[in-house]
Amino acid sequence: MSFQAAPTPEERAVERTVTARLKRTETNPDIESFRGHTLYHPDDLPVPVARIEDTFTPFRRTVENSDATVRPTVEAPSTLPLIPGGGDGGGSGRVRSRRGARSR
Structure with missing residues (x-):
C-alpha cells in the first residue's frame, strides 16, 4: 500500500x-509513504516536523524568522513507463475520464 504522508498531527495519528x-x-502488505503537499523538505525546516504546531500562523512565523529555503524544483519527466496490464489497473487498457467517457 502506498500513501501520501501528511505532516500534521491528526493525519500522522x-x-x-x-x-x-x-x-x-493476514496479507501484511508492504506499506510505503511518500511526501507531498509541502513546500519545504522536512530536513530543511527550522524545527522537527513532530514539533510543528497545529495551526499555520505559528509555523509561518517560525519559518519566516529562520534561514529555511525552498529546494529547487525537479524537472518533469518527458515520458512515463506503461502500467502493467493496461492503464486502469484492470487490464482493459482503457482509462475512464472525469466525465465518465471511456478513452483509449
Whole structure:
C-alpha cells in the first residue's frame, strides 16, 4: 500500500493507526509513504516536523524568522513507463475520464 504522508498531527495519528491495523492482517502488505503537499523538505525546516504546531500562523512565523529555503524544483519527466496490464489497473487498457467517457 502506498500513501501520501501528511505532516500534521491528526493525519500522522491516522497513518499510524491504519498502518498498525494493516500489519495485523493476514496479507501484511508492504506499506510505503511518500511526501507531498509541502513546500519545504522536512530536513530543511527550522524545527522537527513532530514539533510543528497545529495551526499555520505559528509555523509561518517560525519559518519566516529562520534561514529555511525552498529546494529547487525537479524537472518533469518527458515520458512515463506503461502500467502493467493496461492503464486502469484492470487490464482493459482503457482509462475512464472525469466525465465518465471511456478513452483509449
